[in-house]
Amino acid sequence: xxxxxxxxxxxxxxxxxxxxxxxxxxxxxxxxxxxxxxxxxxxxxxxxxxxxxxxxxxxxxxxxxxxxxxxxxxxxxxxxxxxxxxxxxxxxxxxxxxxxxxxxxxxxxxxxxxxxxxxxxxxxxxxxxxxxxxxxxxxxxxxxxxxxxxxxxxxxxxxxxxxxxxxxxxxxxxxxxxxxxxxxxxxxxxxxxxxxxxxxxxxxxxxxxxxxxxxxxxxxxxxxxxxxxxxxxxxxxxxxxxxxxxxxxxxxxxxxxxxxxxxxxxxxxxxxxxxxxxxxxxxxxxxxxxxxxxxxxxxxxxxxxxxxxxxxxxxxxxxxxxxxxxxxxxxxxxxxxxxxxxxxxxxxxxxxxxxxxxxxxxxxxxxxxxxxxxxxxxxxxxxxxxxxxxxxxxxxxxxxxxxxxxxxxxxxxxxxxxxxxxxxxxxxxxxxxxxxxxxxxxxxxxxxxxxxxxxxxxxxxxxxxxxxxxxxxxxxxxxxxxxxxxxxxxxxxxxxxxxxxxxxxxxxxxxxxxxxxxxx
Numbered sequence: 001x002x003x004x005x006x007x008x009x010x011x012x013x014x015x016x017x018x019x020x021x022x023x024x025x026x027x028x029x030x031x032x033x034x035x036x037x038x039x040x041x042x043x044x045x046x047x048x049x050x051x052x053x054x055x056x057x058x059x060x061x062x063x064x065x066x067x068x069x070x071x072x073x074x075x076x077x078x079x080x081x082x083x084x085x086x087x088x089x090x091x092x093x094x095x096x097x098x099x100x101x102x103x104x105x106x107x108x109x110x111x112x113x114x115x116x117x118x119x120x121x122x123x124x125x126x127x128x129x130x131x132x133x134x135x136x137x138x139x140x141x142x143x144x145x146x147x148x149x150x151x152x153x154x155x156x157x158x159x160x161x162x163x164x165x166x167x168x169x170x171x172x173x174x175x176x177x178x179x180x181x182x183x184x185x186x187x188x189x190x191x192x193x194x195x196x197x198x199x200x201x202x203x204x205x206x207x208x209x210x211x212x213x214x215x216x217x218x219x220x221x222x223x224x225x226x227x228x229x230x231x232x233x234x235x236x237x238x239x240x241x242x243x244x245x246x247x248x249x250x251x252x253x254x255x256x257x258x259x260x261x262x263x264x265x266x267x268x269x270x271x272x273x274x275x276x277x278x279x280x281x282x283x284x285x286x287x288x289x290x291x292x293x294x295x296x297x298x299x300x301x302x303x304x305x306x307x308x309x310x311x312x313x314x315x316x317x318x319x320x321x322x323x324x325x326x327x328x329x330x331x332x333x334x335x336x337x338x339x340x341x342x343x344x345x346x347x348x349x350x351x352x353x354x355x356x357x358x359x360x361x362x363x364x365x366x367x368x369x370x371x372x373x374x375x376x377x378x379x380x381x382x383x384x385x386x387x388x389x390x391x392x393x394x395x396x397x398x399x400x401x402x403x404x405x406x407x408x409x410x411x412x413x414x415x416x417x418x419x420x421x422x423x424x425x426x427x428x429x430x431x432x433x434x435x436x437x438x439x440x441x442x443x444x445x446x447x448x449x450x451x452x453x454x455x456x457x458x459x460x461x462x463x464x465x466x467x468x469x470x471x472x473x474x475x476x477x478x479x480x481x482x483x484x485x486x487x488x489x490x491x492x493x494x495x496x497x498x499x500x501x502x503x504x505x506x507x508x509x510x511x512x513x514x515x516x517x518x519x520x
Contacts, residue, residue: 024130024466026451026500031510032160033316034324035131039140040158041318041345046376046387049127051140055079055148058207059240063119071115072228074240075123076145077208078116083142084204085112086135087302089172090190095308098190101134102165104463111173114214115230121462128464129496129512130453135162139303144381146299149207149242153381155296157315162306166458166465176210176218176261176269180278183271191305196298198275198283203295205235205272206242210260218260218269235259235272244291247284250276318382320345321405323357327515328416329391330436334480336396336413339389339420342371342404347383355388355404359411362398397438397481414438415506417450417499418484419515424494427520431513432488435473435501439483445504448473448485452513453498467492473501 043052054062055076061068062075082103090097107117124137140158147153174183187197212219212231223231236246237255250258257263261272276284287294304312326340338359344351355371371388378385396413403409414437421434433450450471455464473485491497497513 024453024468026468026507027130027453027498027510029160029313032131032136033313034322035129036136036140036158036160036316037319037322038324039127039132039137040143040153040316041380041382042343042378042385043380045378045385047324047341047343047385048378051127052144052148052381054123055145057240058145058149058242062123063115064122065115065119067229070227070229072209072211072230072232073115073119074208074232075119076149077239078119079138079141079145080204080207081116082120083138083302084200085117085173086138087305088174088186088190089170090305091170092189092191097169098305098307098310099135099139099162099303100165100169100307100310101138101162101463102167102169104134104461105165105168106171107462109171109173111171111175114211118462125455125462125464127496128455130455130466130498131510131512132160133162134164134463135306136160142299142303145207146242146296147381149240151242152292152296154317155292156300156303158317159304159312159315161310161312163310164463164465168460174271176215176264176271178271180274183275184278192298192301194278195283196301198279199287199294200298200302201272201275202247202284202287203242203291203298205259205261206238206244206246206295207235208232208239209234215269217266218264233260235261242295244288247288247291250284251281251288318345318380319343321407323402323404323407323409325512325515326402326409326411326509327419327511328411328413328436329420330418330479330482330484332479334478334482335393336399336482337391337393338399338402338411338413339391341375342388342390344386345380345383346386351386357390358403359392359394359399360401360403361395363395366403397440410509412509414441415448415501415503415508417501417508417511419511419513420517422513422516424497424513424516424518425520426494426518429490429492429494430488431491431494431497431499431516432486433471433473433499433501434484434486435508436479436482436484437503437506439478439481441506442483442503447475448501448503450487450499450501452489452491453510454491454493455496456492 039049042048061073065071086103087099104121209232238245249255322343329337358366371390375389376387418434423432452469456467458465471487471489473487500510501508
């Protein structure tokens with residue numbers, strides 16, 4: 001009977017309780033959605049994020065081992081393996097575990113041997129912020145690995161909302177020497193049927209290698225060379241392609257006949273053979289025919305297996321038109337200006353020289369404006385990107401929205417951070433913040449308070465966590481209809497910090513401090 005998997009509509013959320021997880025109050029869900037879409041789409045050129053390039057080509061190693069490209073490692077396979085090992089110790093009935101980045105604390109366990117845990121955590125630490133958890137970025141990493149290795153980037157829906165564990169989870173990742181019944185029992189505990197288990201293992205083993213450095217009882221030292229320092233041997237003849245080659249080779253007995261975990265002289269290490277053969281090879285035969293759809297389905301289920309406290313968003317999809325990096329500025333005389341970027345994601349319809357947008361004034365009237373000329377271009381898995389910047393004085397306080405290409409973006413001109421007048425001084429680990437509030441909302445209220453969401457290292461893991469730092473901001477002047485506030489503080493780390501301000505019951509939108517002025 002052919003395999004049937006739901007590929008996009010279900011979210012497999014564990015019920016009841018969870019391990020201690022990081023929760024970040026004050027960060028808007030929409031800000032996280034926008035950040036994930038940005039990471040997903042902006043792959044090269046202007047305003048890009050170096051995620052997709054780390055797994056393009058698929059065979060590339062973007063880790064941190066001294067041997068570099070000669071290490072015999074493959075980042076795409078590392079990212080898939082990380083998600084697999086992180087999720088599989090979930091307990092569906094208890095509502096614990098799943099995709100929560102607890103694996104960052106578990107790299108020293110024998111079941112997680114190799115470079116993949118530390119390499120993945122160190123890579124993600126470069127882009128980690130309060131806007132996007134490590135666990136959400138692991139999910140993105142798997143989708144980009146699939147895309148970089150020949151799969152369909154749209155076939156695995158991306159969602160935000162995962163939280164990061166603050167401690168290690170339980171052990172129990174099945175390995176090459178784990179017997180069949182305990183392997184199936186562990187996957188069942190995580191919500192996977194025997195058929196889904198076979199499919200997930202087979203799909204995962206379409207990429208990468210098993211290494212002498214990790215499993216000398218399976219791979220002998222003849223695999224080690226000057227360009228393969230860890231002595232990796234592929235699971236199939238195409239370790240840098242997500243395809244059914246391994247299944248076909250297993251069924252036909254050709255090439256590697258399914259890889260070392262099928263053919264190892266050490267019979268106890270033939271975990272793939274035990275699994276594949278457990279249903280008379282029916283799942284593998286079906287998978288060899290329905291490979292893409294089936295792998296997308298089981299990868300989706302793996303990535304959406306989350307602790308019971310987690311609520312995932314709707315799928316995050318590439319946006320054709322988008323407004324991003326919206327910030328506010330105020331002059332000495334009190335004139336308020338809104339600034340930002342417009343992005344166009346396109347394939348065949350070339351971009352115009354300028355684009356138009358609309359703001360709604362306090363009187364309810366709309367005003368149409370034009371952007372500046374093109375400021376930058378880039379590349380994407382989904383086509384090309386073109387950016388325009390814009391800056392426009394608005395009638396404030398009271399302008400609440402900016403409309404662009406059929407979408408409406410909120411503007412909060414009652415209380416806002418002033419990025420162009422704030423500053424980050426990396427050499428001093430110092431952040432200076434200036435902010436404004438409409439004087440009409442300041443009566444009877446003292447200091448404004450800034451919250452800084454600071455990524456910091458944590459013992460036992462290369463993954464970062466968020467520490468919130470509170471900073472009182474003092475009044476320092478009045479500009480037109482606004483009262484201005486300022487403050488400064490030293491923090492443990494100034495990279496990827498997010499800020500927002502609060503005055504009484506009013507709070508600003510969050511702002512990346514990368515948009516502040518940089519340097520002394």
